[in-house]
Amino acid sequence: MIALFAKLPPAVTALLLQLAAFSLSVLSMRLAGQQVSPLAFALMCGTLAAAFSHFAGQARWWLYIQFLFAPALVVMLSLDIPSGFFLTAFLVLLVVYWSTFRTQVPLYLSSDKVWHALEELLPSRQGFRFADLGSGLGGVLTHLARIRPDGYYHGVESAPLPLLWSWLRIRLGDHRNCSVRWGSLWDCDLAEYDVVFAYLSPVPMERLWHKACTEMRPGTLFVSSTFSVPGQLPQRTIEVDDLHRSTLQVWKMA
Numbered sequence: 265m266i267a268l269f270a271k272l273p274p275a276v277t278a279l280l281l282q283l284a285a286f287s288l289s290v291l292s293m294r295l296a297g298q299q300v301s302p303l304a305f306a307l308m309c310g311t312l313a314a315a316f317s318h319f320a321g322q323a324r325w326w327l328y329i330q331f332l333f334a335p336a337l338v339v340m341l342s343l344d345i346p347s348g349f350f351l352t353a354f355l356v357l358l359v360v361y362w363s364t365f366r367t368q369v370p371l372y373l374s375s376d377k378v379w380h381a382l383e384e385l386l387p388s389r390q391g392f393r394f395a396d397l398g399s400g401l402g403g404v405l406t407h408l409a410r411i412r413p414d415g416y417y418h419g420v421e422s423a424p425l426p427l428l429w430s431w432l433r434i435r436l437g438d439h440r441n442c443s444v445r446w447g448s449l450w451d452c453d454l455a456e457y458d459v460v461f462a463y464l465s466p467v468p469m470e471r472l473w474h475k476a477c478t479e480m481r482p483g484t485l486f487v488s489s490t491f492s493v494p495g496q497l498p499q500r501t502i503e504v505d506d507l508h509r510s511t512l513q514v515w516k517m518a
């Protein structure tokens with residue numbers, strides 16, 4: 265059962281388990297011939313969904329989400345908030361987070377101390393190429409492009425609003441050596457770059473490492489902020505004194 269759910273994105277698994285909890289709750293109420301308040305019913309669904317998630321091997325935070333989901337629905341509906349509010353909130357979240365339910369890489373930003381730490385990893389020669397895989401709001405790219413205008417900086421981003429934001433940031437800052445494009449990092453050819461930077465999540469790291477090993481040229485740098493590659497010790501680790509205690513893990517490709 266756990267193996268079956270492991271193939272699905274966690275959000276899809278969570279939704280299926282909510283449906284199972286709802287069906288089981290309805291069936292139990294019918295069999296018992298009982299009527300309960302909507303909130304009590306929602307708490308029953310939530311408890312069952314959290315239990316199912318536990319047995320399906322979902323991460324701990326999903327258990328809280330699963331437990332609170334149905335009760336939160338009931339409470340929000342009782343507040344009589346206009347439906348346009350929910351549609352607007354959904355659309356805003358959609359353009360910011362886009363395919364996070366599938367990629368499991370949400371938007372969160374590198375600190376400016378990470379930007380500064382990256383400066384020292386840039387090659388000393390002119391005309392080098394730097395990639396930010398999942399470039400978010402473009403902070404890394406525009407900072408480095410300003411500090412080291414003798415390099416070229418490229419970002420790839422899959423979520424529309426961060427992409428638009430970073431595109432405007434580049435345009436308004438007049439960074440001619442900097443660009444972003446809409447797309448998937450899996451479609452980037454890493455052979456083009458001297459430094460490849462990634463600040464993603466634990467989920468894609470193993471696959472990304474294989475991509476980096478296959479495509480990157482010998483002597484170029486692969487840098488991961490915070491997230492390690494399973495089974496691969498970095499050649500260099502830079503501790504950054506920021507709020508998240510970020511760590512830059514650096515590999516020189518063979």
Ligand SMILES: C[S@@+](CC[C@H](N)C(=O)[O-])C[C@H]1O[C@@H](n2cnc3c(N)ncnc32)[C@H](O)[C@@H]1O
Pocket residue numbers: 361367369370371372373374396397398399400401402403404420421422423426447448449450462463464
């Ligand atoms: C943790 S943020 C990092 C943002 C930026 N690199 C920084 O350091 O501030 C990760 C970004 O990667 C994007 N992303 C996730 N999966 C992606 C994919 N497969 N292709 C392109 N972008 C992706 C997300 O939308 C998000 O903006």
